[in-house]
Each structure stands twice: as structure tokens, then as C-alpha cells.
Amino acid sequence: xxxxxxxxxxxxxxCNWCCYAAADSAGVSRYQxxxxxxxxRVMCTGRLDPTFILRGFVEGADGIFTGG
Amino acid sequence: xxxxxFIDPNACLHLQHDTCQICVPVCRSRAIDFxxxxxxxxxxxxxxxxxPGFGRVPDEALTKYSYGKHPDVVTSIEFERLLNPSGPxxxxxxxxxxxxxxxxxxxxxxxxxxxxxxxxxxxxxVCCMYAIKEAMVAKEHDPDLDITIYYMDIRTQGKDFDAxxxxxxxxxxxxxxxxxxADVMGWNNRLKLTYSTxxxxxxxxxxxxxxxxxxxxxxxxxxxxxxxxxxxxxxxDFCKTETFAPLASSKEGVFVAGAFQGPKDIPESVxxxxxxxxxxxxxxxxxxxxxIVLKSxxxxxxxxxxxxxxxxxxxxxxxxxxxxxxxxxxxxxxxEGMEGVxxxxxxxxxxxxxxxxxxxxxxxxxxxxxxVVAACSPRTHEPxxxxxxxxxxxxxxxxxxxxxxxxxxxxxxxxxxxxxxxSKDLVRMGVAKARHIQPLAxxxxxxxxxxxxxxxxxxxxxxAMNIADQGFHCTLIEKNDTLGGNLNRVQxxxxxxxxxxxxxxxxxxxxxxxxxxxxxxxxxxxxxxFVGNFHSVLKTAKGKKAEENxxxxxxxxxxxxxxxxxxxxVLGAPITYSDKILTQQELEIRLAGKGKNRAPKxxxxxxxxxxRGDDLGYCSKICCTNAVKNALKIKEINPDYQVIILYRDxxxxxxxxxxxxxxxxxxxxxxxxxxxxxxxxxxxxxxxxVSFFDPxxxxxxxxxxxxxxxSVGIVPEGTETLSKLLKVxxxxxxxxxEAHVKLRPVELAVDGVYVCGLAHSPKPLDExxxxxxxxxxxxxxxxxxxxxxxxxxxxxxxxxxxxxxGICTAxxxxxxxxxxxxxxxxxxxxxxxxxxxxxGICASHCPTFAISMGGFTNEQIFSQIKxxxxxxxx
Numbered sequence: 042x043x044x045x046x047x048x049x050x051x052x053x054x055x056c057n058w059c060c061y062a063a064a065d066s067a068g069v070s071r072y073q074x075x076x077x078x079x080x081x082r083v084m085c086t087g088r089l090d091p092t093f094i095l096r097g098f099v100e101g102a103d104g105i106f107t108g109g
Numbered sequence: 110x111x112x113x114x115f116i117d118p119n120a121c122l123h124l125q126h127d128t129c130q131i132c133v134p135v136c137r138s139r140a141i142d143f144x145x146x147x148x149x150x151x152x153x154x155x156x157x158x159x160x161p162g163f164g165r166v167p168d169e170a171l172t173k174y175s176y177g178k179h180p181d182v183v184t185s186i187e188f189e190r191l192l193n194p195s196g197p198x199x200x201x202x203x204x205x206x207x208x209x210x211x212x213x214x215x216x217x218x219x220x221x222x223x224x225x226x227x228x229x230x231x232x233x234x235v236c237c238m239y240a241i242k243e244a245m246v247a248k249e250h251d252p253d254l255d256i257t258i259y260y261m262d263i264r265t266q267g268k269d270f271d272a273x274x275x276x277x278x279x280x281x282x283x284x285x286x287x288x289x290x291a292d293v294m295g296w297n298n299r300l301k302l303t304y305s306t307x308x309x310x311x312x313x314x315x316x317x318x319x320x321x322x323x324x325x326x327x328x329x330x331x332x333x334x335x336x337x338x339x340x341x342x343x344x345x346d347f348c349k350t351e352t353f354a355p356l357a358s359s360k361e362g363v364f365v366a367g368a369f370q371g372p373k374d375i376p377e378s379v380x381x382x383x384x385x386x387x388x389x390x391x392x393x394x395x396x397x398x399x400x401i402v403l404k405s406x407x408x409x410x411x412x413x414x415x416x417x418x419x420x421x422x423x424x425x426x427x428x429x430x431x432x433x434x435x436x437x438x439x440x441x442x443x444x445e446g447m448e449g450v451x452x453x454x455x456x457x458x459x460x461x462x463x464x465x466x467x468x469x470x471x472x473x474x475x476x477x478x479x480x481v482v483a484a485c486s487p488r489t490h491e492p493x494x495x496x497x498x499x500x501x502x503x504x505x506x507x508x509x510x511x512x513x514x515x516x517x518x519x520x521x522x523x524x525x526x527x528x529x530x531x532s533k534d535l536v537r538m539g540v541a542k543a544r545h546i547q548p549l550a551x552x553x554x555x556x557x558x559x560x561x562x563x564x565x566x567x568x569x570x571x572x573a574m575n576i577a578d579q580g581f582h583c584t585l586i587e588k589n590d591t592l593g594g595n596l597n598r599v600q601x602x603x604x605x606x607x608x609x610x611x612x613x614x615x616x617x618x619x620x621x622x623x624x625x626x627x628x629x630x631x632x633x634x635x636x637x638x639f640v641g642n643f644h645s646v647l648k649t650a651k652g653k654k655a656e657e658n659x660x661x662x663x664x665x666x667x668x669x670x671x672x673x674x675x676x677x678x679v680l681g682a683p684i685t686y687s688d689k690i691l692t693q694q695e696l697e698i699r700l701a702g703k704g705k706n707r708a709p710k711x712x713x714x715x716x717x718x719x720x721r722g723d724d725l726g727y728c729s730k731i732c733c734t735n736a737v738k739n740a741l742k743i744k745e746i747n748p749d750y751q752v753i754i755l756y757r758d759x760x761x762x763x764x765x766x767x768x769x770x771x772x773x774x775x776x777x778x779x780x781x782x783x784x785x786x787x788x789x790x791x792x793x794x795x796x797x798x799v800s801f802f803d804p805x806x807x808x809x810x811x812x813x814x815x816x817x818x819x820s821v822g823i824v825p826e827g828t829e830t831l832s833k834l835l836k837v838x839x840x841x842x843x844x845x846x847e848a849h850v851k852l853r854p855v856e857l858a859v860d861g862v863y864v865c866g867l868a869h870s871p872k873p874l875d876e877x878x879x880x881x882x883x884x885x886x887x888x889x890x891x892x893x894x895x896x897x898x899x900x901x902x903x904x905x906x907x908x909x910x911x912x913x914x915g916i917c918t919a920x921x922x923x924x925x926x927x928x929x930x931x932x933x934x935x936x937x938x939x940x941x942x943x944x945x946x947x948x949g950i951c952a953s954h955c956p957t958f959a960i961s962m963g964g965f966t967n968e969q970i971f972s973q974i975k976x977x978x979x980x981x982x983x
Contacts, residue, residue, distance in 0.1 A: 052977050057488065065486045068515030071194055076527035079534050080516065081973045082487065083965055084902065088949025093970060100978025 049103035053080040054089055060108025078106060085109060116141075138463060155396065156362045156389035159334060159348060160382060163325035163368035166221025166229065174217060174293040174321055180205040181300055181318045182293055185216070185236070185243060188320045192246050202247055202254070204318055207298075210251065211317030215302055216240045217290045218260040222324030222372075223766055231345055232766040233324030233372040237264045240322045241277045248281045257284040257314070259304055262758035266730040267374065268850070268870040269840065271721060287781070293319050307781070307804040325372035338363050343764075347371055352602045353611045355875040356385050356882070364388060371763050376854040377876070380883040383855065387886020390893075391578035397893065407502040409548075412478055418544045421452040421477040422536065423468060425459035425484035427514050434518035436529040440483065443533045449544045451475050459484045465497045472501040479543045483511035483536050504548030506901055506964060511539035534977065541976035542969045549901035549963045554943040556641035558892045559583065559662040560885075563633055563831070566594025567612075567874065568866025568881040569668035570619045575885030576666075577624035581892045584660055585619065586631040586647060588827075592616045594670050595867075598694055600701035602874060603738040603768045636834055637924070639944035640664070640861030641897045664861045664888040667845060668881060669831060671867030674824040676719030682790035689797060690817045693735045700742045708746040709816035713799045714739070715788065716756035720822035722784070727842050729822035729871040733760040736820045737768045740777040752777045753812065755788050755801055780804070790817070823871035835862055836924070844870050855884040860897070860943075863888045902963040903945035904952055906938045910959035913937055917951035917960060926951055 055061040061082050067074070083089065086109025097105045122129035123143060133141050168177070176182045181204045183191070194200040204211050218240060222233040237260065244256045263285060265274045277283040288304040295301075296315060303313045327346035328334075335342050340358035343349040348358050348365040356364045366381040367373070373381070390397070424441045426432040437455055444453040452475040456464050459482050471477060480503070482494050487510035495505035513532040521528040560576045562569045565587025576583040591597070596612040619625055634648040634657060641663045649656045673692050677684060684690060691699070693714070699707050714736045721728050733756065740752040752772075756779060761769035773779065780803055782788050788801035800811035825844050832839045837857040838846045845864040848856040855863050865884035866877045891897050904926070906917075913936035918926045925944035931937035938951075938960070952960040958967065 050977075052974065061486075062488060065488060065512075065515040068486075068517075068519035069194070071200075071519055071522065073522060074520055076517075076521040076524050076531050079531065079538065079977050080512075081538070081970060081977075083949065083970070084946070084962070085948030085950065088953050088962060088965060088970075090953040090967070093974060096971060096974045097977070100974055102977070 049077055050101060051078045051104045051106055052097040052100075052102040053078045053106035053108060054086060054093065055080050055082055056086045056109035057082055057084050060086075063108070138461075155393045156364065157338065158382075158385045158389060159338065159340075159358065159363065159365045159369055160367045160385075161328040161330055161334060161369050163372065164328040164331070166324050166326045167227045170221035170224060170227045170229075171321055171323070174220065174290070174319065175295065175300070176321060179293075179295045179300060181211075183318070183320055184220075185239060185320055185322045188243055188247075189239075192243060192250065200250065202250055202318075209317070211254065213255045213316045214244075214247065214257075214318045214320065215314070215316045216244060216256070216258040216320045216322055217293070217302075218258065218322045220321040220323050221326065223261065224324075229324060229326065229345065230767055230770060231372065231764050232264060232762045234264065234762040235372060235374045236322040236324060237262075238267060238270050238273070238374065240320070241265065241274055241283070243320070244283045245273075245277050245281050248283065255284075256281075257286055259286050259288050259290050259302075261287065261289065262760065264758060264760045264762050266728050266760045266762055267376075268844070269727070269842075271728045272726070308807055309805070325368050328369055331369070345764075352604060352606050352875045353878065355879050356381060356388065362392065373763075375851045377879075379852060380854050380880055383886045384879045384882035387575055387579065387882055387889060390886065390889065391575060391580075394578075394580045406499045409499075409504055410478075410502045412504075412507075412548055416478065418449040418479050419451045419475065419477050420449045420479040420481060420540060420543050421468075421471055421475060422450055422481040422483065422540065423454055423456045423459050423464070424536070425456050425482065425514075427484060427518075428458060431484070431514050431518045434522055434525050434528045435513055435532045436525070439529055440513070440532045440536060444536065444540070447537070447540055449479070450540060452477060456484075460490055460493055465493075465500075468494070468497050469501040472498075472503060478503065479507050479509070479546060481509045481511060481536070481539050481543050483513050483532065483539065485514040486510075486512050486516070506549040507546055509539050509543040509546060511535045534980075537979065538973045538976040541972040545966065545969045545972050546964065547966075551901060552899045552903075552942050553896040554639075554641055554899065555896050556663040556891050556894065557643075557661050558895065559660075560664045560666060560888055560892065561586070561633075561643070561645055561660065561662045562666045562668055564594070564668035564670050564866070564868070565589070565592040565627070565629065566668060566670045566866065567596050567615070568670060568868075568877050568884075569594075569666070570615050571878050571881035572666045572668055572865055572885040572888075573619055573625050574615070574622065575882050576889060576892075577622045579885070579889045579893070580624075581889065582624050582626070584626045584628065584647075584662065586633065587627070587629045588632045590629050592619065592627065592629065595672070598698060599874070600697050601738070601742075603734050603741075603765055608874070633831070633834060636665070639925075639941060640859075641891055641943060643861065663892055664863065665835065666881075666884050666888050667831060667835075667837075667857075667862065667864045667868050668866045668884070669825070669827050669868045671823040671825045671871065674719055674725060674822045676724045676819075676821060679715060679718040679723070679819055680787045680790060682792075684790075684819070685792070689795065689815070690792070690819065692819050692821050693732065693739055696739050696816075696818045697735070697742075700739060700746070708743045708750055709814070710747075711751040711812070711814040712743065712753070712816045712818055713797075713812060713814040714752065714754045714818040714820060715790075715799075716754065716759075716820045718819035718821045720820075721757065725822045725824065725842065727822070727871075728760065730760070731871055731873045732820035732822065733758075734765040734768065734873060736818070737761055737765070737772045737777075739818065740772050741768060741775065744772070744775045744777065748775065751814075753814070754779050755782050755799070756780070757782060757784070823867055825868050828868060835859060837862055844868065855880060855887055861888075861891060897943055899942045899945070900947065902947040902965065903942045904940045904947065904949065904960050904962050906940055907959045907961070908932075908937045908939075910957045911937045912957055912959075914956065916954050916956065920950050920954055922948070922950065 118124045190196045288306045291303040299315045305311045331346045340360040341349040364385045366385040367378040441455045498505050559582040562573045562585045573583045573585040599608045631649040634646040636645045638644045791798045798813045803810045840846050863884040865880040925941045928936045929939045949962045952962045
């Protein structure tokens with residue numbers, strides 16, 4: 042992807058207890074990953090209404106990431 | 110390590126040479142005051158808990174492995190620091206001598222432990238596991254690293270520790286060599302390690318780095334403390350305690366917790382500290398609540414429904430943690446003119462005390478009604494800022510946090526521009542959400558100040574006693590017709606203490622206590638409710654009939670225990686239990702009897718019978734000590750009787766190591782076996798033959814003992830049913846799974862439910878007692894408080910919109926939504942706030958959008974998504 046210059050905009054929904062915590066510990070351990078992700082913290086991915094995902098695409102996301 | 114900076118008096122120029130003092134004027138908070146001197150204070154207290162931790166093992170235990178002579182010989186504590194991302198090499202494992210990456214690394218176990226040479230006859234209990242952990246972390250850093258652990262016995266007896274060792278071996282390729290290391294010396298650029306194996310061969314191997322797995326010694330201050338506190342120490346200078354009162358020192362009212370009681374790991378230290386606090390709290394219950402100063406807050410400012418959002422944003426530098434990557438002034442400038450933002454500023458450390466003052470001041474100055482902090486993680490820092498909001502008279506929910514450190518500057522360290530633009534996006538999304546956040550009311554639920562303890566063994570009885578000692582009513586149910594559980598069978602401890610006496614005393618105390626309602630032949634039939642408000646149906650068998658009664662209680666302690674597992678096959682051979690082949694517990698009962706021939710003239714004991722990979726995947730922790738205990742008893746009856754113990758690793762951790770040494774001195778023969786060359790058991794007619802490979806003789810040996818004793822493991826009892834009733838998880842081995850293995854070792858995932866004893870994992874009597882005391886201490890917390898507070902982010906049902914379809918009730922994993930009759934007599938959903946975990950499954954499935962989640966409303970999330978799509982022109 043980086044070869045053709047495509048930088049996808051990714052919207053992420055992260056569960057407070059697992060994925061958000063994991064993203065924090067990735068930081069603590071200084072793991073490096075691409076900076077394309079913008080996140081929204083939720084208390085559980087069970088909170089996700091399918092419309093959140095559709096709305097994300099409408100708003101221009103190239104991909105949606107749910108971590109829970 | 111202290112949470113704040115402190116001055117090392119040995120290095121300080123001022124304290125050593127009366128010069129310097131540069132730190133005094135440069136400290137902006139004026140936190141350094143050299144005029145402070147130690148002062149003696151006198152306190153009147155009702156109980157004392159000693160928790161000074163552990164000390165260093167003597168230097169001579171280290172220097173014999175060239176520690177101090179060669180820089181590449183380090184202690185495990187130093188190695189842990191090397192592995193740390195904030196350590197000297199930012200987490201890279203490097204040789205201290207020339208900063209090269211080591212290719213080969215060795216761990217030497219039992220340095221300063223199990224070593225009479227330095228008067229440390231005990232096993233430090235934790236070193237095997239921490240060495241394995243450090244080795245695995247080192248392999249994660251550098252997968253090519255070649256690691257060997259030299260050990261005597263691998264003592265991974267803790268809960269699920271064997272699984273970690275297996276992973277280290279199979280997944281990480283870490284080598285384990287059973288050998289004694291004679292010495293380590295410099296050899297060219299490297300280190301030469303000489304070791305001898307059981308077969309008596311000597312070999313040497315070269316390494317780049319050697320890690321000494323140092324033991325836990327008594328704290329340096331032990332003797333001084335003992336003198337001040339007037340309590341006794343044991344032969345190793347740790348606090349002396351008894352098996353039946355593991356935390357009580359010899360001085361009444363003085364208790365001990367943690368490594369000073371004996372070497373132990375984090376979960377056990379945490380358990381002991383809870384237990385000690387609970388015991389002390391029981392002693393001091395008349396004083397409870399006295400001397401407490403409650404913090405007061407200014408009256409909360411009410412927001413009008415249509416009040417315009419006035420948002421203040423603080424962008425944190427976090428020292429250089431954020432600002433070395435992210436352009437913090439740029440992010441701050443980006444906020445200028447953003448809708449709703451009336452104030453924005455940079456902050457050096459937004460979590461510092463002076464920053465809190467600034468935030469409070471700015472709230473007042475600019476009449477802010479929402480605060481956004483762009484800094485680290487809300488998981489760690491949200492409560493701090495919410496407290497500041499409360500101090501400033503704002504509802505604490507009018508706060509939003511944006512994570513530009515853990516999830517931005519730290520993970521995009523090499524892409525400052527991208528990281529800055531991500532920070533701007535995240536801040537924009539945070540502000541968008543902040544425009545829609547609303548104050549939420551603090552909610553509390555009253556607690557029924559009674560406990561239910563399930564299981565009347567030593568754990569249950571101890572827990573019930575401790576609950577009663579704290580002044581609360583307790584119902585103790587036992588499914589059998591008598592109390593005691595395994596205490597009905599255990600005869601004595603390895604130290605020789607008589608267990609039936611403990612049992613008699615404890616059960617008498619329990620039965621006599623007016624606050625304890627003992628119900629035998631009783632089981633839990635069903636339970637509903639939540640922390641503080643449980644309703645349980647108890648079923649009592651009365652002859653052939655069963656009677657049911659309901660009780661209300663605030664907390665539940667599970668102490669359902671475990672029993673001996675009787676495997677049908679041991680080491681591949683089918684087993685028929687008889688008076689010739691029995692379990693260690695049966696042998697113990699027989700040895701405690703009065704029969705003339707109670708001790709066998711010859712016995713072979715087989716360790717790990719059915720455990721550690723056979724029927725049971727785990728180590729049962731107590732079987733090695735029990736085997737040694739029975740072996741010593743046989744030797745006591747007749748020193749000429751022969752005892753052979755076939756083992757994989759002798760796990761007489763802690764002070765039980767003394768008994769292991771005594772057993773060897775008294776002629777008990779210990780022979781290790783390997784899983785790829787297992788002993789064979791044959792029974793023909795009435796003759797038992799055990800053949801095995803003796804690694805010292807290097808030959809096959811066959812013996813026909815009078816008796817075969819099997820050291821079988823422990824299985825939990827009834828956890829499957831109970832875990833379903835209480836909706837609490839169990840491990841793969843069917844033991845209850847604690848809420849946090851290290852930090853919340855007696856709490857379960859469901860609030861108000863606690864676990865202790867064998868239902869948690871196999872463990873010896875003293876650990877069961879401490880765990881029961883800890884569970885009681887934890888369970889008493891909501892009972893003492895009298896109410897439980899609920900995070901205001903729980904779900905809320907708008908009854909006007911609710912059509913009573915019940916989808917939410919069916920979906921809620923926590924039974925936190927119930928159907929009630931609405932004002933219009935139609936069914937309506939209602940949140941049980943104490944049970945709600947704010948997961949939001951109900952809200953995302955509600956067909957009429959009647960359910961909203963505090964702090965995570967549809968409106969708020971949609972606004973974040975919308976802001977994600979907008980890019981503000983700069």
C-alpha cells in the first residue's frame with residue numbers, strides 16, 4: 042500500500058477493557074505501528090450499533106477496525 | 110521504587126560534602142527542603158502489621174559465581190531492569206562489559222537459596238518462575254538468544270505456572286538442564302560455566318552473560334524490628350508464625366504480611382496483606398469509622414439543559430514523552446476557533462499538582478463547563494482529572510480525555526508529522542464528543558450486611574469466623590452432614606502440628622459464634638441479585654426430603670474446596686487401590702493410627718501420579734511436601750524402614766525444604782524420573798514391582814515394595830455447577846478464575862463474589878487459611894461501607910420510548926436489566942445499576958433507541974464519527 046502512496050483512513054472502535062488497554066500497553070512497550078488509525082473508545086464492542094460502522098464509511102473511512 | 114523522585118543521600122553532594130543545592134531553586138514546586146530531619150513520632154495503635162519485604166542474599170552466595178568480578182554476571186533483579194523499556198538500555202539486552210548483544214545466556218537457579226553455606230536452608234519459592242518469565246521476555250526481545258536454565262528442581266508449583274514453563278520450553282525453546290553449577294569464570298571475552306550433572310559428569314559451556322537467580326533473604330532490619338516489636342523470628346530471621354495462624358507473630362496484635370513471613374510471590378503477598386488488614390480490622394471494629402476525615406467538595410454547578418458548551422482543552426507535553434514527537438504547540442494552535450472551545454493551553458505535566466490548580470482556576474476564570482485533556486490514557490488518568498472537576502464544582506462526567514501519548518507519540522516515534530496530524534484528529538474528535546457530554550448523577554446502592562459462605566471446610570470456617578469477627582452475620586452452608594471437609598482426614602502438618610486439634614477448636618468456635626448460622630446438608634440451589642443485594646435459595650436435605658429456604662445477603666464467599674483425584678492409571682499402568690496401593694492421604698491416616706504394622710517396611714512413593722500432564726494438567730502444590738511428611742513419619746516409627754520417592758521435581762518450596770533435607774538425612778531415597786523414561790509399575794498376584802532408571806547408578810533398578818503410595822493431585826469440587834449459578838468463570842482446570850491473577854487474587858469477575866481455598870487452586874493448609882482470611886477481609890469491604898457506588902456510565906432506559914420487547918433483558922450478559930411494570934401497566938425494561946458493567950449491548954440492540962449509555966450515547970459517538978470525517982482547515 043505504501044508503494045502506491047495510498048494512505049487509508051481507518052476508524053477504530055476499541056473496547057476499554059481489552060483492545061484499548063492493549064493499545065495502551067503497545068505504547069508502554071513502544072511497539073511502532075502505522076499512524077493511520079483514529080480511535081473511539083467504547084466500554085465494550087457490544088456497544089457498537091451497525092450504523093456506527095456505516096456512518097464511519099459515510100464520513101470517509103477506508104476501513105473500520107473493531108477491537109474487542 | 111518510590112513513585113516520586115527522591116534524593117539518594119549517598120550520592121547527594123549537599124548531604125555528603127555540604128555543597129551544590131542546585132536542585133532547591135530549580136524545583137518549580139519548591140519540593141526540596143534540606144532542613145527536614147528525621148523526627149520520632151509516637152502513635153497509639155491497636156494493631157501492627159509488619160510488611161518490610163525481603164532482603165538481599167549474602168554476597169558470598171554471588172561472588173562464587175564471579176559476580177562483582179565480571180560485569181556480565183548479573184543478578185536476576187539487575188537483569189529484570191535490563192529488560193525494562195525504561196531500563197539502562199531502553200529494554201535492549203546488552204552485555205555490560207562491551208554493550209554487545211549476548212548470543213548465549215545462562216540462568217543459575219538457587220543462588221542464596223537451598224544453600225546451607227549461607228544459612229539459607231529454605232527455598233525462595235519464586236525464583237524458578239521469575240527466571241522463566243525473564244527468559245521468555247528476553248526471548249521476545251531477541252528470538253535468536255540461546256538461553257539455558259540450570260536448576261535442581263523446577264519449582265513452578267503456583268497456579269498455572271507449569272503451563273508457563275511448558276510454554277518456555279516448547280514455544281520459546283528455552284533449555285532446562287538439571288545440574289549444579291560449580292563456578293563461573295571469565296574466559297577470553299566470555300564466561301565459562303562449569304557444571305555437574307546427576308550422572309556425575311562434569312562439563313563446561315561458554316556464555317556471553319550469566320544471570321544469577323537470587324533468592325529472597327530476610328529483610329536487613331528483621332532483628333531490629335523483632336526487638337522493637339518484641340516478636341520472635343525463625344531460624345532464618347523471618348517472622349516466626351504457626352501453620353494455623355499464619356499471619357500472627359508471637360506478640361499479640363502484631364501481624365505480618367508478605368515476604369517477611371516467608372519468601373513468596375506477588376499474589377500470595379497481596380492475599381496476605383488483605384488477610385492481615387482484615388484481622389486487624391476485626392480487632393479494631395469498635396473504632397471503625399473513627400478518625401476518618403471525609404473530603405468535601407463545593408456544591409455542584411447545575412447546567413441548564415440548553416446551556417452552551419464552554420470547553421477548555423489542555424494539551425499535555427508529558428515532559429518530552431509527547432512533545433518530543435508531537436508538535437504540541439501546533440496541536441494547541443489547531444484548537445483556536447474550534448466550535449465550543451473557549452480556552453486552550455499547553456501543559457508540561459497535566460497530571461501534576463500545579464496543573465490541577467491551573468485547571469481549577471481556568472474553569473472558574475472562563476466559566477468552563479466541559480474539560481478535555483489531551484495526554485495519556487483515560488484508563489490510568491481519568492479519575493485524577495475527574496476529581497479536579499469535582500473540586501472545581503463541576504460534575505465529574507463533564508470530562509473527556511484524548512490519548513496522544515500511549516496511542517500516538519509512543520507508537521509513532523519516527524513519524525512526527527503523522528503523529529501530530531493524528532493528535533489533531535483525535536483532539537477534534539474528543540472536542541466533538543465533549544460538546545455533547547452531560548452531567549451524570551452519582552449512584553449508590555444499599556448493601557445487605559450479611560455474608561453467605563459456601564463450603565464448611567477449613568477455608569469456609571475460617572472465612573465465616575473472620576466475617577463474624579468483623580461484626581457481620583454470616584450463613585455457612587456445607588453439603589455434607591458435618592463441617593470440616595478435608596480436615597476430617599488430614600492428621601498432621603509437615604512441621605508436626607496436630608490438625609485434628611485445629612479442627613476441633615475451629616469448629617467449636619464456629620458453632621458457638623452467634624453471628625454464624627451453620628447449615629449442614631445444604632447446598633445453593635439458585636442465586637439472583639448483585640453485589641450488596643443477593644437472594645439465594647438454599648436446599649437442605651432432610652432424610653429423603655429436601656427443604657428450601659431463601660436468604661438475603663450482600664456478598665458470597667466460595668470455599669467449596671477440592672478432593673484427592675484418584676487416577677485409574679498411573680504412568681500408564683492400571684491401578685487397583687487396595688491396602689497395598691494407596692494414596693498419600695490414606696497412608697497418612699494409616700500412619701496416624703495405632704496399628705502395630707501401620708508403617709510399611711518398604712514403600713515406593715510416586716510423585717505426580719496422574720498430575721502434570723497425565724489426567725490433570727497441573728501441579729497440585731502439596732503432594733511433594735505430603736510425601737516428605739509421610740516419609741518422615743515412617744522413619745520416625747522405624748528408621749530402618751525403606752522409603753523410595755520417585756519424583757519429577759521435588760517441590761518442597763519455602764520452609765518445607767527443611768523437611769526435604771531432613772528426609773534425605775534420615776535415609777529417604779529420592780530418585781528423579783523423566784517423562785521419556787517413566788517408571789513401570791507391575792502388579793502380579795499380590796506383588797508390586799516398580800522398575801525405574803536411576804540416574805546416579807545410570808542403570809535400571811527394580812524393587813518390590815510392601816506398599817505403593819501414590820502422590821495424587823487435587824481436583825476442585827462442584828465448581829462447574831457453581832460457576833454457572835454465579836456466572837463466574839473457571840480456568841481450563843475447573844478452578845475458579847480470580848478477577849486479576851496478581852492484584853485481585855481472591856475476588857472473582859462478578860462483584861461481591863470471592864473465592865478461597867482449594868476451589869481457587871491446590872495449596873497447603875496455611876495458604877488456605879490466609880486466603881480465607883483475605884476473602885473475608887475483601888468481602889467485608891462492601892459490608893462495612895453499607896453501600897456500593899456505581900460508575901455513572903451505566904445504561905439508562907427511557908421508559909417512554911421502551912416498548913417492553915425484552916431483547917435487552919435476554920441479551921444482557923450480566924442480568925442487569927429486568928422487566929418491570931410501567932406506569933401504563935405495560936412491561937418496561939429497567940437497569941439494575943449495581944449489576945450493569947456499561948458494556949452497551951442493550952443500547953446497541955434496542956429497536957427504539959430507548960436505552961442510552963452514560964458517557965457513550967449515540968449522539969456522542971456519532972459526533973465523534975462525524976468529526977473523524979471533518980478535516981479543519983488550518
